[in-house]
Amino acid sequence: MSAPRVAERLSGQVDPSIVRVRALLAAGLAALEERREEVNALNVLPIADGDTGDNMVLTLRATLDELDRLSDASGDDHDDDIGRDEIVASVARAALLGARGNSGVILSQLIRGAAEELASRPGELVDPVLIAAALARAVDQAYGSVREPAEGTILTVVREMAHRVASELAHRPDSRLGADVSADEQDFVIADVIQSAVQAGQDSVARGAEMLPALRAAGGVDAGGYGLTVLLAGIVAALRGSDPPPPIDLQIPTPRTRHLSITYRYCTNFAVTGSGLEPRSFVAELERLGDSVLVVGAAPTLKVHVHTDDPERALAAFAAVGEVSHVDVFDMRDQVAARDAGPRGD
Numbered sequence: 001m002s003a004p005r006v007a008e009r010l011s012g013q014v015d016p017s018i019v020r021v022r023a024l025l026a027a028g029l030a031a032l033e034e035r036r037e038e039v040n041a042l043n044v045l046p047i048a049d050g051d052t053g054d055n056m057v058l059t060l061r062a063t064l065d066e067l068d069r070l071s072d073a074s075g076d077d078h079d080d081d082i083g084r085d086e087i088v089a090s091v092a093r094a095a096l097l098g099a100r101g102n103s104g105v106i107l108s109q110l111i112r113g114a115a116e117e118l119a120s121r122p123g124e125l126v127d128p129v130l131i132a133a134a135l136a137r138a139v140d141q142a143y144g145s146v147r148e149p150a151e152g153t154i155l156t157v158v159r160e161m162a163h164r165v166a167s168e169l170a171h172r173p174d175s176r177l178g179a180d181v182s183a184d185e186q187d188f189v190i191a192d193v194i195q196s197a198v199q200a201g202q203d204s205v206a207r208g209a210e211m212l213p214a215l216r217a218a219g220g221v222d223a224g225g226y227g228l229t230v231l232l233a234g235i236v237a238a239l240r241g242s243d244p245p246p247p248i249d250l251q252i253p254t255p256r257t258r259h260l261s262i263t264y265r266y267c268t269n270f271a272v273t274g275s276g277l278e279p280r281s282f283v284a285e286l287e288r289l290g291d292s293v294l295v296v297g298a299a300p301t302l303k304v305h306v307h308t309d310d311p312e313r314a315l316a317a318f319a320a321v322g323e324v325s326h327v328d329v330f331d332m333r334d335q336v337a338a339r340d341a342g343p344r345g346d
Contacts, residue, residue, distance in 0.1 A: 021091075022067040024235045029060040031234025032227060039230065042223040045153070045214055046102060046292050047262055047307070047332050052223035055101035056231070059108050062098020066090050088119040096296065096303045097326050100269050103224035105294045105305050106142050106154055110228075113141030126186070127177040128193045132169050135162035135197065145296040147283060152212030157204040157225030161232075164200035165193055191239035194232055201229040264290045264307040267330040268314050272302045274322025285317050307332070 032039070032053065039053030070087055092115055095108035117130075117137035124130060139162045142155055149155050169175050174189050205225045209216040237243060268290075279295040279302055286293045290308030297303050302322075308314050311329045318324055 019071065021087075022064060022071065024238055025060060025064055025067070027238030028231040028234040029057065029064060031237070032060065032231045033057055035230050036227075039223050039227040042220055042226055044218040044220045045212075045222065047267075048218075048336060050335060050338075051101060051330075052103045053227055055099070055104035056107050056224070056227045059095055059099045059104040059111075060231070063091055063095045063111060065098075066094030085119055088115040091115055093301055096301060097271050099303055099305075100328055101267060102292060102294065102305065103154065103227065105269075105296055105303060106145065106224065107228070108303070109142045109145045109296055110138040110158060113138035116141075125177050125179065125181070126190060128165070128169055128172055128175045128189065131190060131193045132162070132165045135165055138162070145279075145294060147280075147293070150212060152208040152210070152215055153222045154224035154228055156208070156211065157201045157222065157228055160204040161197035161200045165197050168196055187239040187241075191236045194239070195236045198229050198232045198236060201225065201232065205229060262332055262336065264292075264309050265331060265333055266308055266311050267292075267305075267328075267332050268308055268311040269303070269305050269326070269328040270315060270318075270324055271326040272304060272318045272322040272324055273300050275299055277302050277322060282317065286314060289314050289317075 036053030036057055039056070040050045043050050043052040067087075070090060092108075092112040095111045096105075099105045099108040114134040114137060117134040118126070121130060121133075135158070139155075139159050142158060143149050146155065172193075177186060177189060205221050208222045208225065209220070212222070215222060277297075277299040279297060282295050282302075282304070283293055286295065286304070286306045286308075289310055290306045292305065292307040294305040295302055300322075303326075304314070304318070306314050315324055315327065
């Protein structure tokens with residue numbers, strides 16, 4: 001049975017913008033959960049610990065939980081409405097705190113960038129022009145969060161999505177929608193734009209090994225980029241009132257390499273809350289402790305990700321500047337061993 005269109009689910013006292021965004025993200029999450037093991041199996045970079053799908057799912061779940069909280073608050077009898085800026089700030093922080101691993105942290109920054117662009121245009125109808133702008137800002141936010149971006153990864157995938165949408169914008173007769181457009185028509189147009197982004201993303205995923213030698217050596221593709229196309233395909237299905245599409249054959253091979261060398265043992269993730277926090281000021285110290293360093297966000301909240309042999313020292317580096325919370329430490333050697341002990345193939 002096909003899913004009802006988003007427009008048919010907007011009802012009650014809750015702010016419709018919250019309901020709409022939640023419905024779309026929930027559809028993306030459902031599609032990703034359906035294929036999370038497939039995404040996990042493709043995970044070869046930076047460590048083949050088989051958790052890319054899990055990490056992206058956790059990030060989206062945290063975002064949806066926050067939207068539910070805002071929805072409940074909006075439905076209560078409060079004198080003050082929840083403003084768009086508050087929605088964006090709350091959702092961005094929830095995605096940040098819920099993010100785990102490289103893929104989750106980068107996804108949180110994509111969510112933040114897109115949400116901030118939507119919030120910067122109060123009263124403007126969501127149409128192809130606004131979708132293109134949101135994608136472009138998401139790209140800027142994600143690239144800005146990585147000190148040395150590698151091409152062939154999720155960053156390339158989302159950049160090429162944004163480029164495809166922007167390139168097609170000038171040739172769309174419906175690039176701007178009037179205030180009298182029906183909700184169904186708006187859903188159809190937005191779905192068409194995002195579908196174009198999905199197709200560009202699939203093309204980029206398939207070419208990842210051409211750009212990244214490590215992927216070529218492993219005989220695989222970037223799991224995070226692939227997961228992003230799955231997520232957005234789920235959103236397209238929700239907008240069109242249909243079931244998510246079946247897995248698309250991108251002729252993605254099973255990775256030849258089960259894992260690459262693990263230089264550091266522990267995937268360490270935590271949040272820091274304080275004032276005057278500047279993300280880049282902490283990178284050099286963390287790089288002395290390990291690699292795969294990401295420090296994203298802005299005061300009052302940062303999210304830190306690092307692969308290290310000494311998680312306690314990584315946490316201690318922030319003890320004097322703020323409150324450390326949301327600590328997750330995972331033994332990547334155990335994760336790889338568990339993956340290698342499992343069945344091979346699909």
